[in-house]
Structure formats: C-alpha cells, structure tokens
Amino acid sequence: MADEAETGGRVDGLPAFEGHPARALVLGEVHARPFHPLSGARVFLRYGFIVDASAVEADRDWFAGYCQSVGVQGPGRASRHHMVQIGDSILRRERHGEFITYSWDGPLDESDDVDAAPRGHPFGARFRAPGPLMVAVRCDFVSAKGPYFARQFERFEQASLSASQVDQGAAIIATDFRQDRDGLTRILVGDQSLSQVQAGALTQRLIELETYRTLAMLGLTEAHRQAPKVGEIEDGLLAITERMRTSEGLTANRQLLDELTRLAADLEAGAAASAYRFGASRAYYLIVKQRLEVLDEQFHEGHFTFTQFLTRRLAPAMRTCETIEERQANLSRKLARAATLLRTRVDVELQEQNRGQLAAMNRRARLQLRLQQTVEGLSVAAVSYYVVGLFAYLAKALTDTPVGPYLPSQGVLTGLAVPVVLASVFLLVRRIRRHHDDREGAE
Known part of the structure; x- marks a missing residue:
C-alpha cells in the first residue's frame, strides 16, 4: 500500500505521462480497417462520395440518427470509422481525406439471379448520399465450384475480362471493370481453399483496389x-x-x-x-x-x-x-x-x-550656376552702387562740417570708398552663400 501511495496508485511504479492529442489517432489507425473473417457466401456493396467539410458534418449527424433508428450506437464527433452490426449484415462508414465510403456486406443466396439486388442492403430510398457519387462496387464471395460463380463468370464481357488465381491458387478473382445495370463495378471472388481471415482480407483488398483505382482516374x-x-x-x-x-x-x-x-x-x-x-x-x-x-x-x-x-x-x-x-x-x-x-x-x-535625364539635369545645373554667378555679380554691383551712394551723402555732409576744409573733396572720398565697398559686399555675399551651402550639406 505504501508503494501505491508513492506511485500515485500505480502498482508497477511507472509514471503517468501526458499523452499527445494525436496519440489515440496514430495508434488506432493501424486497427481502423480490420479484416472481417468470412464464412459462407457473402455480397459486398461499397459507395464512395466526394465531400467537403460541411458535408462531412452533415453526414455524420445523419448517420448518427440512422444508427439510433436501428437501435445501435452512432459514431463520435471525431470518429473516422464506424461499424454497425445489423442482424447478419455489417454496415461501415469511413471518412477519408476527400471522400466518404459506406460499405455493406451480408449473406448471399447463391440461388438468386446474378443481376438481382442484394437482400437487406441499406442503400434504398431511406439512404442519404453525403455528396456526388464517385465509387460504386459490388463484390460477390462464393464458392468457385458452385453454379453462381459459373453464371457470373460467363456474364462478364469477355473482351475486358480479367481473371487470375491468388493466394497460391486458394481463390479465383474476376471482373470486367464495367458497370452493371445498377451502375456497380462487379468483382467476383471464387473460394477454393481460403481461410476465413484470408477471405476477409482478399475481399477488402479488392474493394479498396477498385475504390482507389476510380479515384486515381x-x-x-x-x-x-x-x-x-x-x-x-x-x-x-x-x-x-x-x-x-x-x-x-x-x-x-x-x-x-x-x-x-x-x-x-x-x-x-x-x-x-x-x-x-x-x-x-x-x-x-x-x-x-x-x-x-x-x-x-x-x-x-x-x-x-x-x-x-x-x-x-x-x-x-x-x-x-x-x-x-x-x-x-x-x-x-x-x-x-x-x-x-x-x-x-x-x-x-x-x-x-x-x-x-541626369545629363540634362547636370546641364541645367551648370546653367543655373552660371546664372547664379551672374546674378551674384550683378547683385554685388547693385548693392555696392547703393552703398556708395549712401556714402556720397555722408561725404557731402562731412564737407559742410567744421572739419570739412581739412578733408578731401566729396568726389575724392566717394571714389576712395568704391573699392572698399565692392570688396566688403563681395565678401559678405560669398559668406552668405557658403553658409547656405553648409546647411544644405548637413541636411
């Protein structure tokens, strides 16, 4: 009891790990489509329907209601495979990537006509197709020595008849890969010495062969x-x-x-x-x-x-x-x-x-530079002219003062101011242009 307490109720002492959400699906997939042992003559019907996500949910709900109506448990919401036992027959629903299949098998009376519809199948007016039909196959499993096998074998179209022995001669399989009057591809399996498990595996493989052959096309x-x-x-x-x-x-x-x-x-x-x-x-x-x-x-x-x-x-x-x-x-x-x-x-x-365009821009820039230099020269001359004019007024005023007799004449003072004004205005304009060039380079 002490050991159980220490291991959380597990006698073997192994820890309980948290399982991956997909663990159950991965482990169950290998057992999802088990071979069904066969005994006696059987007939199989499979229909495959192309579906989208909404059709899958609607079909699951319908099938759950169908199962309830026949007194059996329906599929779970996440269930991809579900099997229903109805008397001596079995109905399977399987959800694949882009299609859903309904497979049914039940007893076959070998005295019936080979073109007769199987007795007790669920695909009548009550059945609801989940989407457009893509796969329709019928597989008859009978004794290779019985009259039913011979009658069905003769009904196949000989031009496209395919027949072979499998499982080391334990069975004969035959089909013409054509539709019968019910739109079903007929496959015939003649049992010679198959075990029940071999019979179940063989019929399932043949039905899957026709299913995926149709979808591949x-x-x-x-x-x-x-x-x-x-x-x-x-x-x-x-x-x-x-x-x-x-x-x-x-x-x-x-x-x-x-x-x-x-x-x-x-x-x-x-x-x-x-x-x-x-x-x-x-x-x-x-x-x-x-x-x-x-x-x-x-x-x-x-x-x-x-x-x-x-x-x-x-x-x-x-x-x-x-x-x-x-x-x-x-x-x-x-x-x-x-x-x-x-x-x-x-x-x-x-x-x-x-x-x-860059060459044209360069030419325009050079012209603008020359124009700017011309304008700058004219602006220096114009500003100097006005400054010299102002200085002339100042010189004239100085000549009228008491110190006027001691100063040069107004014309001499004005003439001496011209080079000084020109140099000063030129340096000032050049300094202003450099200041603007430095600001543009910094930006």
Whole structure:
C-alpha cells in the first residue's frame, strides 16, 4: 500500500505521462480497417462520395440518427470509422481525406439471379448520399465450384475480362471493370481453399483496389482540363519570344513584359488548381499498385490478370497527369527566364533614360550656376552702387562740417570708398552663400 501511495496508485511504479492529442489517432489507425473473417457466401456493396467539410458534418449527424433508428450506437464527433452490426449484415462508414465510403456486406443466396439486388442492403430510398457519387462496387464471395460463380463468370464481357488465381491458387478473382445495370463495378471472388481471415482480407483488398483505382482516374479529368490551357500558354510564350527578338523601345518591351506576366499568372493559377488533384492521384495510384503487389496473381485460363489490365489502362492515364505537371513546371521556368530577360532589357533602357535625364539635369545645373554667378555679380554691383551712394551723402555732409576744409573733396572720398565697398559686399555675399551651402550639406 505504501508503494501505491508513492506511485500515485500505480502498482508497477511507472509514471503517468501526458499523452499527445494525436496519440489515440496514430495508434488506432493501424486497427481502423480490420479484416472481417468470412464464412459462407457473402455480397459486398461499397459507395464512395466526394465531400467537403460541411458535408462531412452533415453526414455524420445523419448517420448518427440512422444508427439510433436501428437501435445501435452512432459514431463520435471525431470518429473516422464506424461499424454497425445489423442482424447478419455489417454496415461501415469511413471518412477519408476527400471522400466518404459506406460499405455493406451480408449473406448471399447463391440461388438468386446474378443481376438481382442484394437482400437487406441499406442503400434504398431511406439512404442519404453525403455528396456526388464517385465509387460504386459490388463484390460477390462464393464458392468457385458452385453454379453462381459459373453464371457470373460467363456474364462478364469477355473482351475486358480479367481473371487470375491468388493466394497460391486458394481463390479465383474476376471482373470486367464495367458497370452493371445498377451502375456497380462487379468483382467476383471464387473460394477454393481460403481461410476465413484470408477471405476477409482478399475481399477488402479488392474493394479498396477498385475504390482507389476510380479515384486515381480523377487526375486524368484534371489533366484533360488543363491541357488546352497549357497549350495556349505555350503558344503565347512562343509568340512573345519571337516578338522579343525584334522589339525596341521601352514602351514595346513593357507591353511584352505585361503580356508575359499575365501568361505566368494564368499558368500559376492552373498549376495551383491542379496540384492537389495530381498529388492525390499519385497517392491513390501508389495504393493501387501496392494492393496489386499483395495479390500476387497467377494466370487463370489465359485471361489478363488484374495487374496486366490496370497497368495497361491506368498507367498511361497517370503518365498523362505527370506529363501535364512536367509541362507546367517547364513552362513556369521558361516564363521566368523570359521575364528575367525582358526585365533586364527594360532596366537597361530605363538606365539609359535616367542617364540622359541626369545629363540634362547636370546641364541645367551648370546653367543655373552660371546664372547664379551672374546674378551674384550683378547683385554685388547693385548693392555696392547703393552703398556708395549712401556714402556720397555722408561725404557731402562731412564737407559742410567744421572739419570739412581739412578733408578731401566729396568726389575724392566717394571714389576712395568704391573699392572698399565692392570688396566688403563681395565678401559678405560669398559668406552668405557658403553658409547656405553648409546647411544644405548637413541636411
């Protein structure tokens, strides 16, 4: 008891650390999509819907109400995966980055018609789609030796039929990757000697394969949308570079630079709009390739394997996306180089203009200096004239005083004052100009 008190109630003595907010999510992610052991014939339906943030919340609220209506507990607010057991069937809701999937599996009566809708599925009028439908797949798990497998196998379109043996011949998988009358891609799994866990893992991988294969192809639609825009920008860049070879003058080069800047803005807007889509398609394609590698397929009756069919069809689509991305990146670099050249040319022409303006300013400054010196000379003469005139009045007044007979005449006094006045006025004006020059230099 003393040990428990010292360790805060923990018998082992290990401290209780504060957990990271994302710890539960990180640890739970590896167990989020467990393989569901299968026994007997089963049918799987999966629908995937593209959603945004508001649609996710609305769908979670709807699904919580649905779970309550069937008497089971609904998902938590932060829950990304939730499974509901309804009798012999299971309904799963999974929230991914940009889409939500609803997956249902239940017993399959092998005596039913292969085109019959599964019994007891929840995707009727009561079901509420959270967003636009993107994925729709049906996977039938039956015995490879039963009549249902043979009937469904024959219904596939032979031109695009893919079939192979997996798990070292323990099962046969087949699909034509086409939609049936209900808009579902049909996948057939024929059990030969699978364990229940192997069966659950195989069906889940195949459903995920079709899910991510469909989502990966979204990048192709974006590539088709961007291709004409990239072509127009390439043509525009070619026309601008041709005009750059003969353009002269600041106005013409500025106009070319404006056009080039608009092209660069259009390209960057398109690249930003497609960056997420292309990145997501790459990620989905990697998942598809990983699922195909895990299948470890072997040929069955000379048909294409899933890997062969998807590599032949899906890989070119992904290369198209990569090509558009590379064209955007290369075009961005070319636009940057062309813009740099034009800016350099515009800067050189601006410097030439500035040099001419500075030369003109220097000429005007020299003229102003000469004019100022002329004005200063005239001002010295004018001020000296007035000062000498005042001194003449003073000399005249002195001649009328008692000391007048002893002084030189008025004209002599005035003449002697002229050089003194001129020198004094000149020095005074020069001192004032230096004082102003010193103040302007200090500022």
